[in-house]
Amino acid sequence: MIIETFNRYEKKYLITASDAERLFSMLSEHMCCDSYCENGNKYTISNIYYDTPDSSLIRHSLSKPKYKEKLRLRAYGIPDLDTRVFFEIKKKYKGIVNKRRSVFTLREAYAFAGQPEDISLKDYMNPQIIKELQYFLTVHKCEPKVYIAYDRAAYFSTDGDIRISFDSNIRTRRYDLRLEAGDYGDSLIPPEYRVMEIKSSGNYPLWLCDILTQLRLSITGFSKYGTEYNRFIQSGRAINNTNETRTSK
16 A cells, blocks of 8 residues: 655664664664565665745755755656656654655656646545645746655664665756656765665654664764755856855855
8 A cells, every 4th residue: 555644753864884784784683674675675766856946945944944845756766657656745844754645657747747737636646635736836836956866775663663764876967857767867975875764753762772872873964955956056057046046155
């Protein structure tokens, strides 16, 4: 069954590959691979992030407000136009993340993003979330801004309350913004680093606290889109966009 809504805490850590390997061995007693992570192998997640013409959503997010939101189109692997993908609204308020998403084919998702009100509902779509997506796209006048892909290894605790993912080989591009075009792009972080994300409904269990303490790992926070946007601004490639250039001063 496809899960379409999430409410949870999400904490991110920027760690080295060697620390990630040590974590793998220590977590094996308490966790197992998720459904996408067959035989412990990594899988690719590819996204297109949508934003306002002046990138106000990510600029607001980077100001560290109590409430922020993002919109993205997500696929697992490299899809074709008939592959089912997810359109997602991700909101965060006082540390609690709410994610709401509906299934589309990639072809339908592109058409929907261009004309949100012109949609023929299918049985695999969530009507309530479709309305929320329509409102979001229309109010913010969203357009595709950046492609971000990464390779993920992910694990669930045996009680199902903890999910830990490790993302590597994060690559991005601001051209050819089509999921079916391939998962190539510029590296976002050095290859010796991993972005670890811990998702939970509440406090960490004691065994996880002990592991993090042993490895001396602490929350660093890391936004893939935010990091990419800062790099984009600092590179000077946004010089022709007055609003975006102003934010870098």
